[in-house]
Amino acid sequence: MLGDSGKEDSQGALIHASSTSLYESSRFYIPARYVLAFLSFIGFANVYALRVNLSVALVGMVKTATPPGEFDWDKTTQGIILGSFFYGYIFTQIPGGWLAGRIGGKKVFGFGVLITTVLTLVTPVAARAGVGWLIAVRVVEGIGEGVTFPAMHAIWARWAPPLERSRLATITYAGPHFGTVISMPLSGYLCVHGFGATSATKDFGNPNWPSVFYVFGSAGLVWCVFWFLLAADSPAKHPRISAAERSYIETSIASSQSDDVDVPVPWSALARSPAQWAIVVAHFCNNWGFYTLLTCLPTYMNDVLKFKISKNGLYSALPYFVYGILIPIVGRFADYLRENHLSTTAVRKIFTVAGLLLPATFMIATGFSTTRNTAVAFLTLAVAGASPAVSGFNINHLDIAPRFAGVLMGISNMFATIPGIVGPLVAESVARDGTAHQWRNVLIISAEIYTFGAFFYVLFSSGVPQWWAEGVGDIPIQPSIQSSKNPEKGASHQPWGRATSVTPLLYPTDDDHVDETEEESDGDPVVSSRFSGSIVYE
Numbered sequence: 001m002l003g004d005s006g007k008e009d010s011q012g013a014l015i016h017a018s019s020t021s022l023y024e025s026s027r028f029y030i031p032a033r034y035v036l037a038f039l040s041f042i043g044f045a046n047v048y049a050l051r052v053n054l055s056v057a058l059v060g061m062v063k064t065a066t067p068p069g070e071f072d073w074d075k076t077t078q079g080i081i082l083g084s085f086f087y088g089y090i091f092t093q094i095p096g097g098w099l100a101g102r103i104g105g106k107k108v109f110g111f112g113v114l115i116t117t118v119l120t121l122v123t124p125v126a127a128r129a130g131v132g133w134l135i136a137v138r139v140v141e142g143i144g145e146g147v148t149f150p151a152m153h154a155i156w157a158r159w160a161p162p163l164e165r166s167r168l169a170t171i172t173y174a175g176p177h178f179g180t181v182i183s184m185p186l187s188g189y190l191c192v193h194g195f196g197a198t199s200a201t202k203d204f205g206n207p208n209w210p211s212v213f214y215v216f217g218s219a220g221l222v223w224c225v226f227w228f229l230l231a232a233d234s235p236a237k238h239p240r241i242s243a244a245e246r247s248y249i250e251t252s253i254a255s256s257q258s259d260d261v262d263v264p265v266p267w268s269a270l271a272r273s274p275a276q277w278a279i280v281v282a283h284f285c286n287n288w289g290f291y292t293l294l295t296c297l298p299t300y301m302n303d304v305l306k307f308k309i310s311k312n313g314l315y316s317a318l319p320y321f322v323y324g325i326l327i328p329i330v331g332r333f334a335d336y337l338r339e340n341h342l343s344t345t346a347v348r349k350i351f352t353v354a355g356l357l358l359p360a361t362f363m364i365a366t367g368f369s370t371t372r373n374t375a376v377a378f379l380t381l382a383v384a385g386a387s388p389a390v391s392g393f394n395i396n397h398l399d400i401a402p403r404f405a406g407v408l409m410g411i412s413n414m415f416a417t418i419p420g421i422v423g424p425l426v427a428e429s430v431a432r433d434g435t436a437h438q439w440r441n442v443l444i445i446s447a448e449i450y451t452f453g454a455f456f457y458v459l460f461s462s463g464v465p466q467w468w469a470e471g472v473g474d475i476p477i478q479p480s481i482q483s484s485k486n487p488e489k490g491a492s493h494q495p496w497g498r499a500t501s502v503t504p505l506l507y508p509t510d511d512d513h514v515d516e517t518e519e520e521s522d523g524d525p526v527v528s529s530r531f532s533g534s535i536v537y538e
Helices: 010-025 032-061 075-103 105-121 123-129 131-145 148-159 162-193 210-230 243-252 267-271 274-303 309-340 344-367 372-384 387-391 402-430 436-460
Strands: 513-519 525-528
Touching: 032 075, 032 105, 032 131, 032 148, 032 162, 032 210, 032 243, 032 274, 075 105, 075 131, 075 148, 075 274, 075 402, 105 123, 105 131, 105 148, 105 210, 123 131, 123 210, 148 162, 148 402, 162 210, 162 309, 162 387, 267 402, 274 309, 274 344, 274 372, 274 402, 274 436, 309 344, 309 372, 309 387, 344 372, 344 387, 344 436, 402 436
Parallel strands: none
Antiparallel strands: 513 525
8 A cells, every 4th residue: 555655654565565576586577567558658758649640740741841742721720630640539538437447448449440540541632632621530549549549547547656657657658758759750751752653643742642641550550450369458457467466566556456446436525636637738838739740840941940841840840859858767766756755646746837937948048049959958858758647647546546547638639629629720820821920929838838837737737536536426525634744745635525436445434544553654644444454544
């Protein structure tokens, strides 16, 4: 069991030590949870490669390119095309999390990527059939990809030991940024030197743009085969996991997370939870800046910095390369702080604030840059500066309600998808003429939104399980027992409702008391219940 500070008690330490020694005795055994982390890393790399390749390819597809491309689409139309992916993406966030909890995250994640992959392969046909067909294909791609993040959170709720949450999740969520790193320069290269030109299109500029979609679509199909063969929804369903690793994971995670009990989602409690809204707002504000750069950075590189398409993709990818390197490093540091120095709540707040205010600062600096080199440097720092947020709000769902982590991610990612729809339209509207001054305003708007998110998250976030984390209904929930040393540790927010079902192992009744003789190593009290079990928050 764990206190909020992340320190293990004697039982947890014993489990960790025994499992570690057994791993060491099995020289060639690779822990299944790290195989899963690698598979999901590659999966999300594919997901983002499929998502962002159009951002680069579009620059060379239109007649305003140099030399002129195949399609006569103005800036407004291009903004609609880039944003259309998110029209579908927003609608499958909550259903994706709910479905992953019912049939398993493996199937939901795998089929979501498979749908997007198949549609990527038919994108060239859709584009040449008409802009409406292209938009329709991108919308359905968004529907397929919309389930991926909620499904992955549902998987990690069953796979990630509490003290490894940050490092495992950040390995996974570094994938999108490596996918961006690969996709952007390779897309630019394929537009010029790839294949796919026809006799009717060979005289246009960049006639090989279809190869962008054929290459990344094929890579996605290969990944799907490995995912369905090697991944599993939980340690209990994994055919090759060692007994020691399975025992370590299932003992480290709360018992309610390792069973298959079907507990209704506490929708009303979720809607009134300050901790959940803190995640939603931070996620929205983070994604405003993130999607503005993700979808519009190639256009900015072309309009303001005047990079040719072959170099455009390379320089557009540079910030995401640095970002992808930093994410797992920051994740390990976050887990180190939780285990040895700070509470989970403190770590989540510090890392979220850093991950929002650093990009805001460097975005403003980018807007006032006077040379290409300084602009690229500040853009790289703006994107890389967001890396701490992945160890902040982005995995906070697993802290406040691990059983419903997939649904919580679906809710926050649904709201956080709105910037993907609105952001490109705002950017294209503000920077209609593509001048440096107009793009400066685009960057300042993003910086202001980042700053608001940081302050909101500090005020309302939490790193402990909430009172509704096991499902709620008719039975009154008692106020949380708090430590006299640190009121935040071991406590959730005051309940705003009534419970319908209470898990005896986790929730106290009127007869509960603080056993002064049983204390965690950091001095936090253990709350004993008249039921078997006790309340110990991580």
